[in-house]
Amino acid sequence: MRRRLINSTLAVVLVVIAVFGVSLVIVETRTIEESARESVRSDAARLVSVVESRLVAEESVTAASMRSQVPHDRHVRIELPGQPPIELGEHPGEGAIEGRAGEPDDVIVTVRQDDDRVREEVGRTLLIILAVALLAVVAAVLLAVQQARRVAAPLTDLAETAERLGSGDPRPRHRRYGVPELDRVADVLDASAERIARMLTAERRLAADASHQLRTPLTALSMRLEEIVTAADAIETAGAGDITDATGTAHAAASTIREEALVGLAQVERLTDVVQRLLTNSRDPRSGSAVGFDLDEVVKQQIEEWRPAYRKAGRAVVRSGRQGLRAVGTPGAVAQVLATLIENALMHGGGAVALRTRIAGNQVVVEATDEGPGVDQELGSRVFERTVSGRNSTGLGLAVARDLAEADGGRLELLQQRPPVFALFLSREADEPSAGD
Numbered sequence: 001m002r003r004r005l006i007n008s009t010l011a012v013v014l015v016v017i018a019v020f021g022v023s024l025v026i027v028e029t030r031t032i033e034e035s036a037r038e039s040v041r042s043d044a045a046r047l048v049s050v051v052e053s054r055l056v057a058e059e060s061v062t063a064a065s066m067r068s069q070v071p072h073d074r075h076v077r078i079e080l081p082g083q084p085p086i087e088l089g090e091h092p093g094e095g096a097i098e099g100r101a102g103e104p105d106d107v108i109v110t111v112r113q114d115d116d117r118v119r120e121e122v123g124r125t126l127l128i129i130l131a132v133a134l135l136a137v138v139a140a141v142l143l144a145v146q147q148a149r150r151v152a153a154p155l156t157d158l159a160e161t162a163e164r165l166g167s168g169d170p171r172p173r174h175r176r177y178g179v180p181e182l183d184r185v186a187d188v189l190d191a192s193a194e195r196i197a198r199m200l201t202a203e204r205r206l207a208a209d210a211s212h213q214l215r216t217p218l219t220a221l222s223m224r225l226e227e228i229v230t231a232a233d234a235i236e237t238a239g240a241g242d243i244t245d246a247t248g249t250a251h252a253a254a255s256t257i258r259e260e261a262l263v264g265l266a267q268v269e270r271l272t273d274v275v276q277r278l279l280t281n282s283r284d285p286r287s288g289s290a291v292g293f294d295l296d297e298v299v300k301q302q303i304e305e306w307r308p309a310y311r312k313a314g315r316a317v318v319r320s321g322r323q324g325l326r327a328v329g330t331p332g333a334v335a336q337v338l339a340t341l342i343e344n345a346l347m348h349g350g351g352a353v354a355l356r357t358r359i360a361g362n363q364v365v366v367e368a369t370d371e372g373p374g375v376d377q378e379l380g381s382r383v384f385e386r387t388v389s390g391r392n393s394t395g396l397g398l399a400v401a402r403d404l405a406e407a408d409g410g411r412l413e414l415l416q417q418r419p420p421v422f423a424l425f426l427s428r429e430a431d432e433p434s435a436g437d
Contacts (some may be wrong), residue, residue, distance in 0.1 A: 002023045005151060009144035010137070017133045019380030028125045033097075036118045040099030043074060044111040048101045050108065051078060063088055073117065079108040135303060161189050170197040225265040232258035263305060271332075292429040293334075295325045299355055302338045309346060310353070317342060321356040327364045327426040329408035334426065337412060340401040341368040341422050348372065349420065359428065366424045367415070383414060 050069050054061050061078065063086050070076045075089040075096075092114040102108035154177035161173055172190035235254035303317055310317045327334070334436045338355070347351045351371025358365050375383055386399040398412070406410040410426040 003148075005148035006141065006144040009140055009147070013137060013140035017136060021129055021133055024129055024133075025126060028129070029122050032121050032125065033118055036097050036113060037099060039098055039122055040074070040111045040113050042099075043071065043076075044099045044109045046103035047076060047078070047109040048107050049113070051080070055080075055107070062086065068197045070278075073075065073113060075112040077110040077112075079110075081105065081107075101304050114429070151179070151182075153177075154179065154186075158182065158185055158189065161186075162191075165189065165193055165196065170194070172201060222265060225261045227266060228261040229258055229265065232261065243270045266301065266305075291330070292326055292328050293331045295327045295334075295357060295366070295426075296323050298331055298335050298338065299357065299366065302335060302342060303355065306339070306342045306346070313346065315346075315350075316352045318352060318357070319355040319357070321358050321367075323357070324361065325357055325364045326429040327408060328429055329426050333404040334424070337401045337404050337424055338366065338368070340397045341424070344397060344422075345370040345372070345420075363410075363425045364428050366426075367421055369416075369419055369421045370426075371419060374416075374420040375414065377417065383411070 047066070047069060050066070051061055052344070059065070061080060061083075066076070066078065067088055070088045072089070075091050076087070078086040078088075079102075080086070092112050096112045097118065098110065098112045100108065157175065157177075161175075164171075164357045170193045172193040173186075174190060174309055176186055230298065232254040299319055303319055306317055342353060342355075345368060349370035349372030353368065353370045356367045356369070358367070383401045384398050401413040405424055405426075408426065409423060413423050413425070415421040415423045
Protein backbone atom coordinates (compact mmCIF):
# COMPACT_ATOMS: atom_id res chain seq x y z
CA MET A 1 0.00 0.00 0.00
CA ARG A 2 2.71 2.47 1.01
CA ARG A 3 4.88 1.56 -1.95
CA ARG A 4 1.99 2.06 -4.36
CA LEU A 5 1.17 5.48 -2.94
CA ILE A 6 4.82 6.55 -3.08
CA ASN A 7 5.29 5.22 -6.61
CA SER A 8 2.10 6.86 -7.89
CA THR A 9 2.96 10.23 -6.34
CA LEU A 10 6.53 10.07 -7.64
CA ALA A 11 5.30 9.11 -11.11
CA VAL A 12 2.97 12.12 -11.22
CA VAL A 13 5.74 14.46 -10.10
CA LEU A 14 8.18 13.06 -12.66
CA VAL A 15 5.64 13.46 -15.46
CA VAL A 16 4.96 17.06 -14.42
CA ILE A 17 8.70 17.81 -14.20
CA ALA A 18 9.33 16.19 -17.58
CA VAL A 19 6.57 18.13 -19.32
CA PHE A 20 7.16 21.52 -17.74
CA GLY A 21 10.94 21.08 -17.41
CA VAL A 22 11.48 20.42 -21.11
CA SER A 23 9.18 23.29 -22.02
CA LEU A 24 11.04 25.58 -19.63
CA VAL A 25 14.43 24.57 -21.05
CA ILE A 26 13.29 25.30 -24.61
CA VAL A 27 11.81 28.64 -23.65
CA GLU A 28 14.84 29.70 -21.59
CA THR A 29 17.28 28.65 -24.34
CA ARG A 30 15.43 30.68 -26.93
CA THR A 31 15.17 33.64 -24.56
CA ILE A 32 18.93 33.60 -23.87
CA GLU A 33 19.78 33.36 -27.57
CA GLU A 34 17.35 36.12 -28.50
CA SER A 35 18.73 38.29 -25.69
CA ALA A 36 22.28 37.80 -27.02
CA ARG A 37 21.20 38.76 -30.56
CA GLU A 38 19.38 41.82 -29.27
CA SER A 39 22.52 42.81 -27.33
CA VAL A 40 24.82 42.67 -30.38
CA ARG A 41 22.25 44.56 -32.47
CA SER A 42 22.06 47.22 -29.81
CA ASP A 43 25.86 47.51 -29.72
CA ALA A 44 25.96 47.82 -33.52
CA ALA A 45 23.36 50.62 -33.49
CA ARG A 46 25.24 52.41 -30.70
CA LEU A 47 28.54 52.25 -32.60
CA VAL A 48 26.87 53.55 -35.78
CA SER A 49 25.70 56.54 -33.78
CA VAL A 50 29.19 57.11 -32.36
CA VAL A 51 30.84 56.90 -35.79
CA GLU A 52 28.32 59.25 -37.39
CA SER A 53 28.75 61.79 -34.57
CA ARG A 54 32.53 61.73 -35.08
CA LEU A 55 32.14 62.18 -38.83
CA VAL A 56 29.82 65.14 -38.30
CA ALA A 57 32.38 66.66 -35.91
CA GLU A 58 35.06 66.02 -38.57
CA GLU A 59 36.97 63.79 -36.20
CA SER A 60 38.95 60.86 -37.44
CA VAL A 61 37.51 57.38 -37.10
CA THR A 62 40.33 54.91 -36.48
CA ALA A 63 40.84 51.67 -34.62
CA ALA A 64 42.60 53.51 -31.85
CA SER A 65 39.82 56.09 -31.41
CA MET A 66 37.08 53.43 -31.43
CA ARG A 67 38.77 50.87 -29.21
CA SER A 68 37.31 52.34 -26.02
CA GLN A 69 33.78 52.07 -27.43
CA VAL A 70 33.98 48.35 -28.19
CA PRO A 71 33.37 45.71 -25.43
CA HIS A 72 36.25 43.28 -24.99
CA ASP A 73 34.17 40.20 -25.85
CA ARG A 74 32.93 41.63 -29.16
CA HIS A 75 34.35 41.66 -32.67
CA VAL A 76 33.45 44.88 -34.50
CA ARG A 77 33.78 45.65 -38.19
CA ILE A 78 33.25 49.30 -39.24
CA GLU A 79 32.77 49.97 -42.91
CA LEU A 80 33.09 53.64 -44.05
CA PRO A 81 32.55 54.93 -47.61
CA GLY A 82 35.86 55.26 -49.44
CA GLN A 83 37.91 53.84 -46.53
CA PRO A 84 39.15 50.36 -45.72
CA PRO A 85 37.08 48.53 -43.04
CA ILE A 86 38.16 48.88 -39.43
CA GLU A 87 38.15 45.68 -37.33
CA LEU A 88 38.40 45.60 -33.56
CA GLY A 89 38.58 42.58 -31.25
CA GLU A 90 39.24 38.92 -31.96
CA HIS A 91 37.30 37.42 -34.81
CA PRO A 92 35.02 34.61 -33.51
CA GLY A 93 34.66 31.29 -35.24
CA GLU A 94 31.64 29.86 -37.01
CA GLY A 95 28.31 29.95 -35.27
CA ALA A 96 28.89 33.41 -33.80
CA ILE A 97 25.97 35.70 -33.01
CA GLU A 98 25.94 38.65 -35.38
CA GLY A 99 24.22 42.03 -35.36
CA ARG A 100 24.43 44.74 -38.07
CA ALA A 101 23.33 48.39 -38.25
CA GLY A 102 23.70 51.26 -40.75
CA GLU A 103 22.92 52.01 -44.40
CA PRO A 104 24.68 50.37 -47.35
CA ASP A 105 25.96 53.70 -48.77
CA ASP A 106 26.80 55.10 -45.40
CA VAL A 107 28.30 53.73 -42.21
CA ILE A 108 27.82 49.99 -41.62
CA VAL A 109 28.80 48.43 -38.31
CA THR A 110 28.80 44.66 -37.79
CA VAL A 111 29.13 43.28 -34.24
CA ARG A 112 29.84 39.58 -33.58
CA GLN A 113 29.90 37.65 -30.32
CA ASP A 114 31.16 34.12 -29.72
CA ASP A 115 28.32 31.70 -28.91
CA ASP A 116 30.36 30.13 -26.07
CA ARG A 117 28.93 32.76 -23.73
CA VAL A 118 25.43 31.79 -24.77
CA ARG A 119 26.11 28.11 -24.23
CA GLU A 120 27.54 28.82 -20.77
CA GLU A 121 24.47 30.79 -19.82
CA VAL A 122 22.20 28.06 -21.17
CA GLY A 123 24.19 25.48 -19.17
CA ARG A 124 23.82 27.48 -15.97
CA THR A 125 20.10 27.75 -16.61
CA LEU A 126 19.87 23.99 -17.14
CA LEU A 127 21.73 23.34 -13.89
CA ILE A 128 19.33 25.61 -12.01
CA ILE A 129 16.33 23.85 -13.57
CA LEU A 130 17.76 20.41 -12.74
CA ALA A 131 18.47 21.48 -9.16
CA VAL A 132 14.93 22.75 -8.76
CA ALA A 133 13.57 19.51 -10.31
CA LEU A 134 15.68 17.41 -7.93
CA LEU A 135 14.43 19.41 -4.95
CA ALA A 136 10.88 18.92 -6.20
CA VAL A 137 11.41 15.14 -6.46
CA VAL A 138 12.87 14.97 -2.95
CA ALA A 139 10.00 17.05 -1.58
CA ALA A 140 7.50 14.83 -3.45
CA VAL A 141 9.07 11.66 -2.01
CA LEU A 142 8.97 13.05 1.52
CA LEU A 143 5.38 14.17 1.08
CA ALA A 144 4.41 10.80 -0.46
CA VAL A 145 6.02 8.91 2.43
CA GLN A 146 4.17 11.07 4.93
CA GLN A 147 0.85 10.67 3.14
CA ALA A 148 1.39 6.94 2.68
CA ARG A 149 2.10 6.57 6.38
CA ARG A 150 -0.95 8.64 7.21
CA VAL A 151 -3.18 6.45 5.03
CA ALA A 152 -1.54 3.03 5.42
CA ALA A 153 -1.22 3.09 9.21
CA PRO A 154 -4.97 3.55 9.79
CA LEU A 155 -5.73 0.85 7.21
CA THR A 156 -3.39 -1.55 9.01
CA ASP A 157 -5.07 -0.68 12.29
CA LEU A 158 -8.53 -1.22 10.78
CA ALA A 159 -7.40 -4.59 9.41
CA GLU A 160 -6.25 -5.61 12.90
CA THR A 161 -9.60 -4.48 14.30
CA ALA A 162 -11.47 -6.56 11.71
CA GLU A 163 -9.23 -9.55 12.45
CA ARG A 164 -9.90 -9.25 16.18
CA LEU A 165 -13.60 -8.98 15.44
CA GLY A 166 -13.50 -12.12 13.30
CA SER A 167 -11.53 -14.03 15.95
CA GLY A 168 -14.26 -13.50 18.53
CA ASP A 169 -13.11 -10.35 20.31
CA PRO A 170 -16.01 -7.92 19.76
CA ARG A 171 -14.67 -5.04 21.85
CA PRO A 172 -14.92 -1.70 19.97
CA ARG A 173 -11.71 0.33 19.82
CA HIS A 174 -13.17 3.81 19.24
CA ARG A 175 -10.13 5.01 17.25
CA ARG A 176 -10.39 7.80 14.70
CA TYR A 177 -7.77 8.97 12.20
CA GLY A 178 -8.81 12.38 10.91
CA VAL A 179 -9.66 11.00 7.45
CA PRO A 180 -13.43 11.05 6.81
CA GLU A 181 -13.50 7.87 4.75
CA LEU A 182 -11.38 5.90 7.24
CA ASP A 183 -13.35 7.29 10.19
CA ARG A 184 -16.53 6.06 8.48
CA VAL A 185 -15.07 2.54 8.24
CA ALA A 186 -14.02 2.72 11.90
CA ASP A 187 -17.57 3.78 12.86
CA VAL A 188 -19.04 0.80 11.00
CA LEU A 189 -16.58 -1.63 12.61
CA ASP A 190 -17.29 -0.29 16.09
CA ALA A 191 -21.03 -0.49 15.51
CA SER A 192 -20.67 -4.05 14.21
CA ALA A 193 -18.54 -4.98 17.22
CA GLU A 194 -21.19 -3.67 19.60
CA ARG A 195 -23.95 -5.57 17.77
CA ILE A 196 -21.92 -8.79 17.76
CA ALA A 197 -21.17 -8.38 21.46
CA ARG A 198 -24.87 -7.97 22.20
CA MET A 199 -25.74 -10.99 20.05
CA LEU A 200 -23.09 -13.17 21.68
CA THR A 201 -24.23 -12.11 25.11
CA ALA A 202 -27.84 -12.90 24.25
CA GLU A 203 -26.93 -16.30 22.77
CA ARG A 204 -24.80 -17.26 25.76
CA ARG A 205 -27.55 -16.17 28.12
CA LEU A 206 -30.09 -18.21 26.14
CA ALA A 207 -27.81 -21.26 26.16
CA ALA A 208 -27.22 -20.86 29.87
CA ASP A 209 -30.94 -20.47 30.60
CA ALA A 210 -31.91 -23.42 28.38
CA SER A 211 -29.20 -25.63 29.85
CA HIS A 212 -30.22 -24.70 33.38
CA GLN A 213 -33.86 -25.40 32.65
CA LEU A 214 -33.05 -28.76 31.05
CA ARG A 215 -30.94 -30.03 33.90
CA THR A 216 -33.89 -30.42 36.27
CA PRO A 217 -36.14 -32.57 34.02
CA LEU A 218 -33.14 -34.59 32.90
CA THR A 219 -32.23 -35.29 36.50
CA ALA A 220 -35.82 -36.30 37.23
CA LEU A 221 -35.91 -38.56 34.15
CA SER A 222 -32.62 -40.16 35.16
CA MET A 223 -34.00 -40.88 38.64
CA ARG A 224 -37.17 -42.38 37.14
CA LEU A 225 -35.16 -44.66 34.86
CA GLU A 226 -33.03 -45.75 37.80
CA GLU A 227 -36.24 -46.64 39.67
CA ILE A 228 -37.41 -48.67 36.68
CA VAL A 229 -34.10 -50.53 36.65
CA THR A 230 -34.40 -51.16 40.39
CA ALA A 231 -37.98 -52.39 39.99
CA ALA A 232 -36.97 -54.70 37.15
CA ASP A 233 -34.15 -56.11 39.29
CA ALA A 234 -36.63 -56.71 42.08
CA ILE A 235 -39.01 -58.59 39.74
CA GLU A 236 -36.12 -60.74 38.47
CA THR A 237 -35.01 -61.50 42.01
CA ALA A 238 -38.53 -62.32 43.15
CA GLY A 239 -39.12 -64.71 40.28
CA ALA A 240 -35.70 -66.31 40.33
CA GLY A 241 -36.88 -69.42 42.21
CA ASP A 242 -40.22 -69.81 40.45
CA ILE A 243 -40.18 -71.61 37.15
CA THR A 244 -43.85 -71.30 36.14
CA ASP A 245 -44.69 -69.94 32.73
CA ALA A 246 -46.21 -66.77 34.18
CA THR A 247 -43.22 -65.94 36.30
CA GLY A 248 -40.92 -66.87 33.42
CA THR A 249 -42.75 -64.43 31.17
CA ALA A 250 -42.58 -61.75 33.86
CA HIS A 251 -38.89 -62.47 34.33
CA ALA A 252 -38.25 -62.04 30.57
CA ALA A 253 -40.31 -58.83 30.46
CA ALA A 254 -38.45 -57.46 33.44
CA SER A 255 -35.15 -58.24 31.77
CA THR A 256 -36.25 -56.46 28.62
CA ILE A 257 -37.47 -53.48 30.61
CA ARG A 258 -34.20 -53.37 32.48
CA GLU A 259 -32.13 -53.39 29.27
CA GLU A 260 -34.24 -50.66 27.68
CA ALA A 261 -34.11 -48.56 30.85
CA LEU A 262 -30.32 -48.90 30.95
CA VAL A 263 -30.11 -47.73 27.33
CA GLY A 264 -32.41 -44.81 28.10
CA LEU A 265 -30.36 -44.01 31.20
CA ALA A 266 -27.17 -43.93 29.10
CA GLN A 267 -28.83 -41.55 26.64
CA VAL A 268 -29.99 -39.27 29.44
CA GLU A 269 -26.50 -39.23 30.94
CA ARG A 270 -24.99 -38.32 27.60
CA LEU A 271 -27.57 -35.60 27.06
CA THR A 272 -26.91 -34.31 30.57
CA ASP A 273 -23.21 -34.15 29.73
CA VAL A 274 -23.96 -32.14 26.57
CA VAL A 275 -26.22 -29.77 28.50
CA GLN A 276 -23.57 -29.30 31.18
CA ARG A 277 -21.01 -28.59 28.45
CA LEU A 278 -23.29 -25.97 26.90
CA LEU A 279 -23.77 -24.36 30.29
CA THR A 280 -20.01 -24.28 30.91
CA ASN A 281 -19.26 -22.85 27.48
CA SER A 282 -21.91 -20.18 27.91
CA ARG A 283 -20.11 -19.01 31.04
CA ASP A 284 -16.59 -19.27 29.61
CA PRO A 285 -16.27 -19.97 25.86
CA ARG A 286 -12.57 -20.78 26.26
CA SER A 287 -13.19 -23.70 28.58
CA GLY A 288 -12.98 -27.17 27.08
CA SER A 289 -13.43 -30.77 28.19
CA ALA A 290 -11.60 -32.68 25.46
CA VAL A 291 -10.03 -35.92 26.71
CA GLY A 292 -8.70 -39.12 25.24
CA PHE A 293 -11.41 -41.76 24.83
CA ASP A 294 -12.09 -45.11 23.21
CA LEU A 295 -13.75 -44.44 19.86
CA ASP A 296 -14.94 -48.05 19.50
CA GLU A 297 -17.01 -47.72 22.65
CA VAL A 298 -18.81 -44.62 21.37
CA VAL A 299 -19.47 -46.19 17.94
CA LYS A 300 -20.71 -49.42 19.51
CA GLN A 301 -22.97 -47.49 21.87
CA GLN A 302 -24.59 -45.59 19.01
CA ILE A 303 -25.14 -48.73 16.94
CA GLU A 304 -26.84 -50.45 19.87
CA GLU A 305 -29.04 -47.43 20.54
CA TRP A 306 -30.18 -47.05 16.94
CA ARG A 307 -30.45 -50.75 16.02
CA PRO A 308 -34.09 -51.09 17.25
CA ALA A 309 -35.19 -48.12 15.15
CA TYR A 310 -33.47 -49.51 12.07
CA ARG A 311 -34.85 -53.01 12.72
CA LYS A 312 -38.32 -51.51 12.85
CA ALA A 313 -37.72 -49.79 9.49
CA GLY A 314 -36.48 -53.05 7.97
CA ARG A 315 -32.94 -51.77 7.65
CA ALA A 316 -29.58 -52.44 9.32
CA VAL A 317 -26.79 -50.39 10.85
CA VAL A 318 -23.31 -51.97 10.87
CA ARG A 319 -19.70 -50.99 11.47
CA SER A 320 -16.40 -51.83 9.78
CA GLY A 321 -12.84 -50.64 9.51
CA ARG A 322 -10.02 -50.36 12.02
CA GLN A 323 -10.72 -51.02 15.69
CA GLY A 324 -8.89 -50.10 18.85
CA LEU A 325 -8.71 -46.39 17.95
CA ARG A 326 -8.46 -43.67 20.56
CA ALA A 327 -9.40 -40.06 19.79
CA VAL A 328 -9.22 -36.74 21.61
CA GLY A 329 -12.50 -34.95 22.20
CA THR A 330 -15.65 -34.96 24.28
CA PRO A 331 -17.29 -38.41 24.20
CA GLY A 332 -20.75 -36.97 24.67
CA ALA A 333 -20.33 -34.48 21.83
CA VAL A 334 -18.86 -37.13 19.51
CA ALA A 335 -21.76 -39.44 20.31
CA GLN A 336 -24.17 -36.63 19.53
CA VAL A 337 -22.49 -36.02 16.14
CA LEU A 338 -22.66 -39.73 15.26
CA ALA A 339 -26.28 -39.86 16.42
CA THR A 340 -27.07 -36.97 14.06
CA LEU A 341 -25.45 -38.77 11.13
CA ILE A 342 -27.23 -42.05 11.89
CA GLU A 343 -30.58 -40.28 12.32
CA ASN A 344 -30.03 -38.32 9.11
CA ALA A 345 -29.38 -41.60 7.24
CA LEU A 346 -32.51 -43.13 8.78
CA MET A 347 -34.71 -40.18 7.74
CA HIS A 348 -33.25 -39.30 4.32
CA GLY A 349 -31.21 -42.35 3.26
CA GLY A 350 -31.94 -45.92 2.32
CA GLY A 351 -30.63 -49.45 2.73
CA ALA A 352 -27.99 -50.41 5.26
CA VAL A 353 -26.00 -47.73 7.09
CA ALA A 354 -22.31 -48.40 7.65
CA LEU A 355 -19.98 -46.72 10.13
CA ARG A 356 -16.35 -47.15 9.07
CA THR A 357 -13.39 -46.11 11.24
CA ARG A 358 -9.92 -45.45 9.85
CA ILE A 359 -6.76 -43.42 10.38
CA ALA A 360 -5.73 -40.43 8.24
CA GLY A 361 -2.37 -39.02 9.26
CA ASN A 362 -2.62 -37.77 12.82
CA GLN A 363 -6.41 -38.02 12.81
CA VAL A 364 -9.01 -40.71 13.25
CA VAL A 365 -11.97 -40.70 10.90
CA VAL A 366 -15.50 -42.06 11.28
CA GLU A 367 -17.33 -42.33 7.96
CA ALA A 368 -21.11 -42.74 7.77
CA THR A 369 -22.62 -43.93 4.48
CA ASP A 370 -25.87 -45.48 3.29
CA GLU A 371 -27.39 -46.85 0.10
CA GLY A 372 -29.89 -44.05 -0.44
CA PRO A 373 -30.15 -41.42 -3.22
CA GLY A 374 -27.59 -39.18 -1.53
CA VAL A 375 -27.37 -35.42 -1.27
CA ASP A 376 -28.92 -33.30 -4.01
CA GLN A 377 -26.40 -31.86 -6.45
CA GLU A 378 -27.74 -28.35 -5.81
CA LEU A 379 -27.10 -28.56 -2.08
CA GLY A 380 -23.58 -29.95 -1.95
CA SER A 381 -21.69 -28.72 1.11
CA ARG A 382 -24.57 -26.32 1.91
CA VAL A 383 -26.20 -29.15 3.85
CA PHE A 384 -24.21 -27.88 6.86
CA GLU A 385 -25.81 -24.46 6.68
CA ARG A 386 -28.59 -23.69 9.10
CA THR A 387 -32.15 -23.88 7.70
CA VAL A 388 -30.86 -25.66 4.57
CA SER A 389 -32.50 -29.04 4.08
CA GLY A 390 -33.28 -31.24 1.13
CA ARG A 391 -36.44 -32.63 2.78
CA ASN A 392 -39.05 -31.45 5.23
CA SER A 393 -36.79 -30.88 8.25
CA THR A 394 -35.43 -27.97 10.26
CA GLY A 395 -31.98 -28.11 8.70
CA LEU A 396 -30.33 -27.62 12.09
CA GLY A 397 -29.06 -31.14 12.81
CA LEU A 398 -25.98 -31.18 10.58
CA ALA A 399 -25.17 -27.55 11.38
CA VAL A 400 -25.19 -28.26 15.13
CA ALA A 401 -23.20 -31.46 14.56
CA ARG A 402 -20.51 -29.55 12.68
CA ASP A 403 -20.35 -26.95 15.48
CA LEU A 404 -19.94 -29.71 18.06
CA ALA A 405 -17.15 -31.31 16.00
CA GLU A 406 -15.31 -28.01 15.58
CA ALA A 407 -15.64 -27.26 19.29
CA ASP A 408 -13.64 -30.46 19.94
CA GLY A 409 -10.96 -29.42 17.44
CA GLY A 410 -12.30 -31.73 14.71
CA ARG A 411 -14.37 -31.25 11.63
CA LEU A 412 -17.38 -32.76 9.90
CA GLU A 413 -17.32 -32.94 6.10
CA LEU A 414 -19.30 -34.33 3.19
CA LEU A 415 -16.77 -36.41 1.25
CA GLN A 416 -19.16 -37.77 -1.38
CA GLN A 417 -22.69 -36.88 -2.43
CA ARG A 418 -23.84 -40.09 -4.17
CA PRO A 419 -23.79 -42.40 -2.34
CA PRO A 420 -23.51 -40.04 0.61
CA VAL A 421 -20.37 -40.26 2.72
CA PHE A 422 -20.12 -38.04 5.79
CA ALA A 423 -16.80 -38.05 7.66
CA LEU A 424 -16.02 -36.98 11.22
CA PHE A 425 -12.33 -36.10 11.68
CA LEU A 426 -10.93 -36.13 15.24
CA SER A 427 -7.44 -35.71 16.63
CA ARG A 428 -5.70 -38.98 17.43
CA GLU A 429 -4.38 -39.56 20.92
CA ALA A 430 -0.63 -38.91 21.03
CA ASP A 431 0.52 -42.29 22.32
CA GLU A 432 -1.50 -44.24 19.71
CA PRO A 433 0.61 -46.12 17.11
CA SER A 434 0.52 -44.62 13.62
CA ALA A 435 -0.48 -47.72 11.65
CA GLY A 436 -2.40 -47.49 8.42
CA ASP A 437 -5.85 -48.79 7.55
